[in-house]
Amino acid sequence: VNISVLVSGGGTNLQALIDKVESGELAGAEIVQVISSREGVFALERAAKAGIKGKVIKDTDGLLKALAEEDTDLVVLAGYMKVLEPPVIDAYRGRIINIHPSLIPKYCGKGFYGKRVHQAVLDGGETVSGATVHFVDEGVDTGEIILQREVPVEPGDTAETLAARVLKTEHVILAEGIKKVMETLPEKGGQ
Numbered sequence: 001v002n003i004s005v006l007v008s009g010g011g012t013n014l015q016a017l018i019d020k021v022e023s024g025e026l027a028g029a030e031i032v033q034v035i036s037s038r039e040g041v042f043a044l045e046r047a048a049k050a051g052i053k054g055k056v057i058k059d060t061d062g063l064l065k066a067l068a069e070e071d072t073d074l075v076v077l078a079g080y081m082k083v084l085e086p087p088v089i090d091a092y093r094g095r096i097i098n099i100h101p102s103l104i105p106k107y108c109g110k111g112f113y114g115k116r117v118h119q120a121v122l123d124g125g126e127t128v129s130g131a132t133v134h135f136v137d138e139g140v141d142t143g144e145i146i147l148q149r150e151v152p153v154e155p156g157d158t159a160e161t162l163a164a165r166v167l168k169t170e171h172v173i174l175a176e177g178i179k180k181v182m183e184t185l186p187e188k189g190g191q
């Protein structure tokens with residue numbers, strides 16, 4: 001299964017996937033490229049170190065072209081900070097997944113990204129947070145849920161300490177979610 005991973009930042013989720021492909025845990029998966037929405041992010045260094053093609057693409061036509069030229073079967077958003085435009089959703093419906101650092105449908109959607117998610121969880125007085133792997137549709141964090149895992153909120157947690165705890169769980173469930181999806185990938189559309 002050819003996986004294109006879309007990133008925008010540090011790429012710790014990408015690194016978890018690279019490690020799991022290399023360890024054989026994600027057998028049958030190949031990360032064929034890493035596409036970043038921004039230049040100079042560490043995720044691109046991680047790709048280069050792993051010998052994986054890295055590209056910086058900011059426009060929808062360029063993204064569609066890049067996805068097709070590497071014969072992408074599955075698109076994985078891993079810390080990707082842009083909303084995909086409808087043409088991309090249409091071309092890869094049912095084959096785009098995202099990792100979100102909360103228990104969707106709580107604390108997700110527009111405005112809830114990065115540390116803001118965790119601050120909102122703390123402000124909401126939650127004792128449990130978590131991470132979610134879900135399909136991507138036209139909305140923001142609104143697609144069908146594939147996998148969720150709870151993470152405890154500890155007394156005295158800050159957005160940073162909670163984020164770090166949730167991130168560890170993201171790294172685990174993203175690979176598990178990909179394994180689950182790989183078993184039932186729909187046939188490729190007219191590409």
Ligand code: GRF
Pocket residue numbers: 007008009010011012013014043078079080099100101113114115167170
């Ligand atoms: C993190 O906030 C993570 O929760 C979310 O994207 C951000 C960066 O992740 N999925 P990464 O380290 O770039 O994978």
